[in-house]
Amino acid sequence: MTETVLPSSVAPVFEEVIRRNPGEREFHQAVREVLESLGPVVVKHPEYADAEVIRRLCEPERQIIFRVPWTDDAGRVQLNRGFRVEFNSALGPFKGGLRFHPSVYLGIVKFLGFEQIFKNSLTGLPIGGGKGGSDFDPKGRSEAEIMRFCQSFMTELYRHLGEHTDVPAGDIGVGTREIGYLFGQYKRITNRYESGVLTGKGLTWGGSQVRTEATGYGAVFFVNEILRTTGETLEGKRVVVSGSGNVAIYAIEKVHDLGGRVIACSDSNGYVVDEAGIDLELLKEIKNGARGRMSDYAARRDGAVYVTGGSVWDVACEVALPCATQNELDEHGAATLIAGGCRVVAEGANMPTTPGAVRVLRAAGVRFAPGKAVNAGGVSTSALEMQQNASRDSWSFEYTENRLAEIMRSIHDRCLETADEYGTPGDYVAGANIAGFTRVADAMLALGLV
Numbered sequence: 001m002t003e004t005v006l007p008s009s010v011a012p013v014f015e016e017v018i019r020r021n022p023g024e025r026e027f028h029q030a031v032r033e034v035l036e037s038l039g040p041v042v043v044k045h046p047e048y049a050d051a052e053v054i055r056r057l058c059e060p061e062r063q064i065i066f067r068v069p070w071t072d073d074a075g076r077v078q079l080n081r082g083f084r085v086e087f088n089s090a091l092g093p094f095k096g097g098l099r100f101h102p103s104v105y106l107g108i109v110k111f112l113g114f115e116q117i118f119k120n121s122l123t124g125l126p127i128g129g130g131k132g133g134s135d136f137d138p139k140g141r142s143e144a145e146i147m148r149f150c151q152s153f154m155t156e157l158y159r160h161l162g163e164h165t166d167v168p169a170g171d172i173g174v175g176t177r178e179i180g181y182l183f184g185q186y187k188r189i190t191n192r193y194e195s196g197v198l199t200g201k202g203l204t205w206g207g208s209q210v211r212t213e214a215t216g217y218g219a220v221f222f223v224n225e226i227l228r229t230t231g232e233t234l235e236g237k238r239v240v241v242s243g244s245g246n247v248a249i250y251a252i253e254k255v256h257d258l259g260g261r262v263i264a265c266s267d268s269n270g271y272v273v274d275e276a277g278i279d280l281e282l283l284k285e286i287k288n289g290a291r292g293r294m295s296d297y298a299a300r301r302d303g304a305v306y307v308t309g310g311s312v313w314d315v316a317c318e319v320a321l322p323c324a325t326q327n328e329l330d331e332h333g334a335a336t337l338i339a340g341g342c343r344v345v346a347e348g349a350n351m352p353t354t355p356g357a358v359r360v361l362r363a364a365g366v367r368f369a370p371g372k373a374v375n376a377g378g379v380s381t382s383a384l385e386m387q388q389n390a391s392r393d394s395w396s397f398e399y400t401e402n403r404l405a406e407i408m409r410s411i412h413d414r415c416l417e418t419a420d421e422y423g424t425p426g427d428y429v430a431g432a433n434i435a436g437f438t439r440v441a442d443a444m445l446a447l448g449l450v
């Protein structure tokens, strides 16, 4: 399918982004996706154009790239590259996760940081946007190697962080274990027990209830809201989830809680089809305990079928939740989903659906909701963790989950109200982009040229 044409009011901004950030393909894609929605906003608010708000938003406030040397268990020197892109702090301290994956380079970190600005704005909470990570590959590394890497990474990064400055969290390859090693090193270097400097901490050392579950649970709360607009529920629905990491596992848990059945999930080697419904206890044991693979799940579960390679989108379902990584659902996958009866696609991951696939889904009338709205539950609960840290308080699971559900409902409603206001009813992409943008843009205008 051909690309849509950018509104002429924003096309020069996009050309400038391409020129200033050569080769950063994912960043270009993320910027373009937002700019496509902003034509009517610029018409309604010429003040944004006068103050060059969109151009300024596309340029990070600060980009940090650093060397991360460490020694492996054999005593050999290893070298990785670390990144932190502090994109926009008009609404609050920079906030966004750290990703450890061999594919990480500046273009990935910038796409994620850019998305994070609008996502964080949509939550209505006082958090700016940023993202970081490294091309370090944790797969196959020992505990001691992971710890040494995290310590070296933080030995540079600590000077850029602070509870009022920049507050990282986890992402792909960074969970509670890594946040623990990072926090430990921060505390050691600064001699400060500054809980609010990282989120995703363990429950016994400043973490929040529901943070581990938040992104997956939040995504499913969002799907529930989508279905509610047509009087439906998840009860009895066939659901496919890609990935089997943090977001995927807790999305599966919440789908099951709400009466749906997840019949397939995946990792980067293949996928499992389990018509009886994914056995979550077994999946958690394999993934969280032994850090195993989906092939291990299939080997231990009667009736489950493992498919090497291939695409999890070949499995017919009514609701699809891409929860693994960027650009994992392409046009072919979208067409296969439609042929299999899929009616709702909600992005648990960041930018998992290619622009072509989004067009295919929408042309077929599939309700499509973008990651910056659907997966905002993670960062929202991180902001709740910061609130608890600031007040030295600790809330119950039930109270925190209710707050998360309320936040997801209000993000959903804000997307639809904004889509209505700008003449694109039912368009979650336009609604999320415009609602996220206008809150940041207004704050940037108020703060002057900084």
Ligand code: NDP
Pocket: 170, 171, 172, 173, 174, 215, 242, 243, 244, 245, 246, 247, 248, 266, 267, 268, 269, 323, 324, 325, 326, 328, 348, 349, 350, 375, 376, 378, 379
């Ligand atoms: P995890 O590292 O816990 O899990 C990632 C999962 O995706 C694994 O199952 C992994 O498989 C799979 N995966 C990664 N790369 C690929 C690939 N190239 N092809 C197929 N599968 C792949 O990460 P999270 O669950 O935390 O993050 C998943 C997505 O959700 C990311 O896009 C992230 O940015 C986004 N997100 C996460 C949030 C959070 O709170 N954690 C918050 C908001 C968004 P394998 O083990 O084989 O690598």
